[in-house]
Amino acid sequence: MRATTFHGAGDIRVEDVPDSQILAPTDAIVRVTKAGICGSDLHFLHYGEALGMTPGLRLGHEFVGVVEEVGPEVTGIAVGDRVVAPFAFSDNSCPCCSLGVQTSCTSGGIFGSPFWGESAGGIVEGGQAEALRVPQAGGTLVVIPEALAAAEHDTKVLPLGDVLSTGYHAAVNAGVGAGTTAVVIGDGAVGLSGVISAKLLGAERIIHVGHHADRLELGKAAGATHSVNGKDEDVVATVLELTDGLGADGAVETISSNGTIEQAITVTRPGGNVGIVGMSHFFEEAAGQPYAIAFMKNVSLHPGVCPSRDYIPGLLADLEAGKMDPSIVFTHDLALDDAPEGYRIMDERVDGSIKVALTPGA
Amino acid sequence: MRATTFHGAGDIRVEDVPDSQILAPTDAIVRVTKAGICGSDLHFLHYGEALGMTPGLRLGHEFVGVVEEVGPEVTGIAVGDRVVAPFAFSDNSCPCCSLGVQTSCTSGGIFGSPFWGESAGGIVEGGQAEALRVPQAGGTLVVIPEALAAAEHDTKVLPLGDVLSTGYHAAVNAGVGAGTTAVVIGDGAVGLSGVISAKLLGAERIIHVGHHADRLELGKAAGATHSVNGKDEDVVATVLELTDGLGADGAVETISSNGTIEQAITVTRPGGNVGIVGMSHFFEEAAGQPYAIAFMKNVSLHPGVCPSRDYIPGLLADLEAGKMDPSIVFTHDLALDDAPEGYRIMDERVDGSIKVALTPGA
Numbered sequence: 157m158r159a160t161t162f163h164g165a166g167d168i169r170v171e172d173v174p175d176s177q178i179l180a181p182t183d184a185i186v187r188v189t190k191a192g193i194c195g196s197d198l199h200f201l202h203y204g205e206a207l208g209m210t211p212g213l214r215l216g217h218e219f220v221g222v223v224e225e226v227g228p229e230v231t232g233i234a235v236g237d238r239v240v241a242p243f244a245f246s247d248n249s250c251p252c253c254s255l256g257v258q259t260s261c262t263s264g265g266i267f268g269s270p271f272w273g274e275s276a277g278g279i280v281e282g283g284q285a286e287a288l289r290v291p292q293a294g295g296t297l298v299v300i301p302e303a304l305a306a307a308e309h310d311t312k313v314l315p316l317g318d319v320l321s322t323g324y325h326a327a328v329n330a331g332v333g334a335g336t337t338a339v340v341i342g343d344g345a346v347g348l349s350g351v352i353s354a355k356l357l358g359a360e361r362i363i364h365v366g367h368h369a370d371r372l373e374l375g376k377a378a379g380a381t382h383s384v385n386g387k388d389e390d391v392v393a394t395v396l397e398l399t400d401g402l403g404a405d406g407a408v409e410t411i412s413s414n415g416t417i418e419q420a421i422t423v424t425r426p427g428g429n430v431g432i433v434g435m436s437h438f439f440e441e442a443a444g445q446p447y448a449i450a451f452m453k454n455v456s457l458h459p460g461v462c463p464s465r466d467y468i469p470g471l472l473a474d475l476e477a478g479k480m481d482p483s484i485v486f487t488h489d490l491a492l493d494d495a496p497e498g499y500r501i502m503d504e505r506v507d508g509s510i511k512v513a514l515t516p517g518a
Numbered sequence: 519m520r521a522t523t524f525h526g527a528g529d530i531r532v533e534d535v536p537d538s539q540i541l542a543p544t545d546a547i548v549r550v551t552k553a554g555i556c557g558s559d560l561h562f563l564h565y566g567e568a569l570g571m572t573p574g575l576r577l578g579h580e581f582v583g584v585v586e587e588v589g590p591e592v593t594g595i596a597v598g599d600r601v602v603a604p605f606a607f608s609d610n611s612c613p614c615c616s617l618g619v620q621t622s623c624t625s626g627g628i629f630g631s632p633f634w635g636e637s638a639g640g641i642v643e644g645g646q647a648e649a650l651r652v653p654q655a656g657g658t659l660v661v662i663p664e665a666l667a668a669a670e671h672d673t674k675v676l677p678l679g680d681v682l683s684t685g686y687h688a689a690v691n692a693g694v695g696a697g698t699t700a701v702v703i704g705d706g707a708v709g710l711s712g713v714i715s716a717k718l719l720g721a722e723r724i725i726h727v728g729h730h731a732d733r734l735e736l737g738k739a740a741g742a743t744h745s746v747n748g749k750d751e752d753v754v755a756t757v758l759e760l761t762d763g764l765g766a767d768g769a770v771e772t773i774s775s776n777g778t779i780e781q782a783i784t785v786t787r788p789g790g791n792v793g794i795v796g797m798s799h800f801f802e803e804a805a806g807q808p809y810a811i812a813f814m815k816n817v818s819l820h821p822g823v824c825p826s827r828d829y830i831p832g833l834l835a836d837l838e839a840g841k842m843d844p845s846i847v848f849t850h851d852l853a854l855d856d857a858p859e860g861y862r863i864m865d866e867r868v869d870g871s872i873k874v875a876l877t878p879g880a
Contacts, residue, residue: 193860251764311848324824325826430818449784458793459774483676495532
């Protein structure tokens with residue numbers, strides 16, 4: 157059978173490979189009817205070797221197809237079913253899957269990472285092929301409803317496995333909901349999916365930011381209420397003007413370079429959310445930066461100076477009820493005129509100091 | 519009257535300053551009964567000039583005291599009330615305050631930032647003083663309940679204005695709640711407050727990470743169920759061992775250097791949350807990094823590869839209901855054997871390409 161393979165930077169081939177076979181009782185074989193090339197495939201095209209990809213690695217993580225064979229332990233999927241796959245396989249029952257983080261499935265691939273094509277030699281195959289072996293098939297594959305289970309609907313269903321759900325994930329994480337104002341940064345396939353998703357989630361205003369007039373037109377047709385072409389317009393100024401200077405409720409950030417993440421933060425209002433689903437930050441100079449690490453396991457980061465005024469009344473009630481004693485943090489109590497000494501005591505951690513109180517008139 | 523002032527790196531003084539006066543109808547004068555020195559004051563001590571602080575700037579943003587005088591537009595606060603202040607002033611009614619982000623109050627200080635002591639010359643005064651003028655007093659000050667309104671309780675109430683609420687904010691943002699496992703990173707005053715807060719919020723297990731045996735003992739007394747001394751123990755390995763290899767539900771990160779943020783992410787389970795309330799990242803080499811920018815306005819960052827498997831069933835229902843057409847992302851549909859050309863078309867954006875589909879057998 158034919159399959160798409162990686163052979164180095166810029167060297168993608170379609171080759172004859174051995175027919176797919178069931179290797180584990182939880183496997184299925186799917187005959188592919190439609191596959192997609194993803195923006196992340198372009199990252200692999202350019203940076204594959206740096207990402208550890210070896211020659212011969214199978215490509216493709218977006219596909220729909222028909223189940224051709226199932227292993228003896230596969231449940232919920234039958235031969236002949238038309239199915240769509242997410243871009244990572246999962247048993248859909250482990251602790252992480254149960255939390256809705258199937259990309260961290262503990263029954264993941266041989267490198268502990270449940271993504272397609274992650275192994276040289278085709279042990280984990282790819283979707284840009286005539287067929288492929290699907291690990292954890294019962295947990296991974298979703299049967300397409302009858303009304304959409306035909307080749308003519310494949311290009312509508314195929315995006316659900318990656319770009320559409322990725323745009324949706326960013327919109328959910330950006331807190332987009334009924335009545336909100338969302339900024340969608342990016343006019344590629346995921347950016348357009350972000351616009352579609354923000355509309356599905358009920359956003360009142362969708363401000364679509366891109367660099368291509370034709371794509372921004374598609375965004376408008378998909379539900380964007382405002383378009384900002386970053387080539388001609390000041391993105392931050394335009395969004396702030398549209399939002400009374402406060403910023404949007406959330407930003408759907410589909411590019412995710414350090415620069416666009418910063419732009420997303422800048423156009424988001426205090427207390428808002430930024431959903432970051434692009435991969436560009438992996439290729440920035442500051443590799444190893446915390447949010448690149450957080451990306452693979454969907455850990456949310458909440459940097460924030462504390463709005464103490466919001467918490468004080470509740471904490472006073474807890475204090476009055478005797479539920480705690482926060483005075484344990486004070487190790488010293490000095491007269492106000494001794495403040496400089498108090499700073500020194502804390503700074504040099506004199507006598508095991510933790511925190512110094514100052515008492516005027518003492 | 520006497521007040522603590524900044525005069526340059528390492529040069530903190532207590533000086534005679536003019537008595538505080540009402541300058542705006544929303545002001546009050548508070549006679550301070552107890553003030554605190556905050557960990558962030560130590561940042562000012564060392565980096566004040568880099569942060570734009572000028573000689574003579576008043577210091578102190580933690581205080582409790584008694585209201586001595588109120589302006590004609592102050593409501594809710596009366597002369598003689600014993601009050602506690604948050605570390606930022608706010609009208610408690612602007613759009614940001616209404617969202618619970620009083621640190622971004624649009625009635626902020628003269629530099630648009632509602633923090634104490636942010637102005638040379640004492641225009642915004644500081645709490646490490648005999649008295650101070652409180653802007654937006656009705657929105658800012660919280661009256662202390664009768665049972666706690668005495669000097670003997672000042673050291674219990676004082677932490678609510680900053681360190682305790684800051685630890686609480688980190689714990690809330692880390693998703694700490696009933697039955698959760700929380701890691702608290704840091705054994706300073708905010709770290710200990712994080713332990714107190716995680717207990718208040720009902721955490722089942724509180725793993726306290728620090729470097730000082732005596733402070734970790736205080737943490738245990740305050741509710742930590744496990745202590746990890748980073749000087750002697752491998753923090754990441756210990757937390758993962760305690761959490762079946764998955765990590766804790768959330769990390770309460772009170773130091774917030776790039777290194778401790780990375781540690782917090784590493785010990786947090788997939789889909790978990792990290793609350794970041796320390797200021798160390800402001801002083802890291804990578805200043806201007808996105809989360810330092812997000813910090814001042816409490817914008818949450820959700821980097822995350824999409825768990826598509828979780829979204830596909832719902833999106834299939836939306837698709838079947840005709841609520842969207844995600845096939846708009848495809849501009850090309852090629853035969854499988856043309857995959858290399860498909861990669862080129864997307865990579866070079868040939869003919870306005872957005873996304874390429876591949877059809878086996880076409």
